[in-house]
Amino acid sequence: MFEELTKKKKTMAVIGLGYVGLPIALEFAKKIRVIGFDIREDRITLMRNNIDPSNELEAKDFKGCDITFTASADDLKEASFYVVAVPTPIDEHKKPDLRPLLSATRTVGKVLKQGDYVVYESTVYPGATEEDCVPLLEEMSGLEFITDFKVGFSPERINPGDKKHTLTKITKVTSGCDEVSSEEIAKTYEMVIEAGVYRASSIKVAEAAKIIENSQRDINIAFMNELSMIFNKMNINTFEVLEAAGTKWNFLPFFPGLVGGHCIGVDPYYLTHKSAMYGHHAQIINAGRGINDGMAAWIAKQITVKLSNLYTNLKECRILVMGTTFKENVSDIRNSKVADVVYELKEFGMLVEVADPCADSGEVLEEYGYELIEQPVGPYHAIIVAVSHDEFVALKEDDFIKMIVPGGILADLKGIFRDKISQLNYWSL
Ligand SMILES: NC(=O)c1ccc[n+]([C@@H]2O[C@H](COP(=O)([O-])OP(=O)(O)OC[C@H]3O[C@@H](n4cnc5c(N)ncnc54)[C@H](O)[C@@H]3O)[C@@H](O)[C@H]2O)c1
Structure with missing residues (x-):
């Protein structure tokens, strides 16, 4: 051949x-x-x-x-x-x-x-x-x-x-x-x-190798997300903890965040399905999936609680979500968990706008039912940086200050601006 x-x-x-x-x-x-x-x-x-x-x-x-x-x-x-x-x-x-x-x-x-x-x-x-x-x-x-x-x-x-x-x-x-x-x-x-x-x-070994590559990633990110939930209660910044722990040679470099897309958040279900057919309930893989699938709701809750402590009427809060693709610098919006964050915030009656220089607004409308705005116009009560597109990473604190009401929140899901924000009300995973 x-x-x-x-x-x-x-x-x-x-x-x-x-x-x-x-x-x-x-x-x-x-x-x-x-x-x-x-x-x-x-x-x-x-x-x-x-x-x-x-x-x-x-x-x-x-x-x-x-x-x-x-x-x-x-x-x-x-x-x-x-x-x-x-x-x-x-x-x-x-x-x-x-x-x-x-x-x-x-x-x-x-x-x-x-x-x-x-x-x-x-x-x-x-x-x-x-x-x-x-x-x-x-x-x-x-x-x-x-x-x-x-x-x-x-x-x-x-x-x-x-x-x-x-x-x-x-x-x-x-x-x-x-x-x-x-x-x-x-x-x-x-x-x-x-x-x-x-x-x-064998064919089965090759199939299994691929499915565990993505399942391993999913489980590791789920662990990071669980840590983020724990440290958030303790008022400790998870990214700072990970940076410190990462100085050990065998500490694995994973970070908390939304797990979307068509691979990491999907493939583990193929393995758990087959495992169940053999009578084994895959506990770790399913637990990881549960944590990662619930992350959008958890993030939305944290931001909502913070906003409700600042403003009496959530329905008047304007929120800007930056990024809606499933990962940075791609146009792919499939299985984007950012959409779940948007839905959760809208449930509380907040006015949510979404901007993404990489995504196609028509596709987003068709898939998730909301359009993208071309140019954010502040002031917003909270800005959520959800995806680390290069355009967003390049922003400075002053750029956010111009768009956020005094005392408003900058929620940095990717921990991009951790050391760079001194004046804003900053929150990250
Ligand atoms: N995208 C990735 O990064 C990535 C990485 C590794 C593995 N995979 C895996 O590779 C596979 C393909 O993923 P993708 O991201 O390329 O998907 P995709 O959606 O980008 O592309 C799939 C293409 O297949 C076409 N198609 C659908 N049904 C068809 C059919 N019956 N006959 C002919 N064409 C058909 C679609 O029109 C589409 O163009 C999936 O199993 C995915 O899990 C994807």
Whole structure:
């Protein structure tokens, strides 16, 4: 497979061209022939015009790539090596929603031929590839797993907005369903991954490795959030405590905050779901999820209590929330917990305005029901800096003083301005 791909005798197809799929498709298309497939025609049109709908890549990244973008599943017949990178969200009950993954699997199953490879990159629980996807591939294609076609799993580790740890610079875990496929898949990825490839011993090990990377992060942040709740009662600044503790060589650098987005706050539910199917109630992972999911309400409560001590009528309080994306310097608003803070404050009748230079106001309105303001106009009774976009980090105390009523609150959720505020009523996690 690897050789045929490099000689362009065979073609790769990437199914799902979002944050994960498009970078991987373009990187491979510098070396081999690639078909980029997505069900969204509008996204395909943008990509044909060298525009990344996820705003991560630039027009120059499309240059010199041997890639055909299509929304027609028929075009996939030409491919022999399928990479699946579609979303793996959770439903309203916080259970894995495998519909996009199974739908993409059906699409591939319909065109699958003898000798083909399918590699999944979407984050899933251990077992999803072989127990949920492979039977569907067999059913749709009429072919037999391993004898007729091979399957692998290679989790994606890219970090949106991170210009240092980019796709080719992160070690890629790969796996296959037998020795031959493990090697062919590893060699194929080695073509583009400068940091090298780690050959996991099985598909399940590769699936589990990815899911625990994000679960570990979630649990560690939950611990920080719990500390923040404790230290807040004691009137101790958590960031100062973490800085002091961080002088020990083995103290891990995690910080309190809102856990949103489509990975850290979602993936642990895949693991707890599968764990429950095996009769094990995952206590630590669930506890972490509980703390992090409740953080927005806790933050809103702290700010509301402080405001109610200052002002008799909360309904007259104007609040500015700075940032609504799920993390700094990205436009991605999916599963943003800042929206939960906004809802909580609005519940108390406060007048809440939200500003974010990175987010699209139309998308925010559609997703969360509020628009973004272009230019904040003070005075506000509280300003909440919720996301550390570069534009916000660059602000000085004077900039806030101009926007906050005398005695009003600056709530700094990211601890950005900890040492820089001397005059304002300052609160951080
Ligand atoms: N975004 C990240 O930083 C990141 C990092 C590591 C892993 N992951 C994982 O990678 C997977 C993809 O995430 P993403 O962030 O790229 O998602 P995304 O929403 O940015 O992109 C998914 C793309 O798949 C398309 N799609 C949906 N269903 C499809 C189908 N049936 N057939 C073809 N295309 C379909 C969508 O139109 C969209 O363009 C998820 O499992 C996610 O957990 C994401």
